[in-house]
Amino acid sequence: MFNDIGPLELVTIIVLAVLVFGPDKLPKVIQDVMRTVRKIREFSESAKQDIRNELGPEFKDFEFEDLNPKTFIRKQLDNDELGLKEIRNGFDLKKEMAEVTDAVHGRDGGASSSPSSPSSSSSSSSGGRVDMTKKPETPGDDDRPPFDADAT
Numbered sequence: 678m679f680n681d682i683g684p685l686e687l688v689t690i691i692v693l694a695v696l697v698f699g700p701d702k703l704p705k706v707i708q709d710v711m712r713t714v715r716k717i718r719e720f721s722e723s724a725k726q727d728i729r730n731e732l733g734p735e736f737k738d739f740e741f742e743d744l745n746p747k748t749f750i751r752k753q754l755d756n757d758e759l760g761l762k763e764i765r766n767g768f769d770l771k772k773e774m775a776e777v778t779d780a781v782h783g784r785d786g787g788a789s790s791s792p793s794s795p796s797s798s799s800s801s802s803s804g805g806r807v808d809m810t811k812k813p814e815t816p817g818d819d820d821r822p823p824f825d826a827d828a829t
Contacts, residue, residue: 694706
């Protein structure tokens with residue numbers, strides 16, 4: 678319940694409680710707060726039990742924590758019936774990225790493991806490669822720059 682409260686915050690709360698309620702009334706206030714928290718927990722548990730009883734026997738294993746979207750998705754993805762674990766384990770990200778890189782550079786899958794000599798790659802500058810760099814067009818002296826309707 679108080680997992681996100683740090684030690685400094687806890688000390689601050691205790692000092693404020695002593696200042697506000699005083700050392701005489703502080704134990705009585707703590708007892709009243711704990712009694713209220715206990716009653717709220719009992720009320721919520723009885724409400725959960727009433728809902729389970731009303732839903733019937735087919736929902737006897739229903740957990741209210743499953744209503745949290747993160748918990749629901751995690752539970753569904755960990756389900757062995759879907760076979761997602763085999764798919765996840767069979768997917769090799771490094772291999773897939775290497776294949777994509779080879780495809781972009783125009784190399785065969787087997788050619789990436791064999792080193793190529795620098796003289797053969799420098800002898801043909803275009804050698805099956807496509808130049809993807811964008812070169813700026815230099816307009817002539819008489820030419821006006823192109824009209825861009827979106828820029829105006």
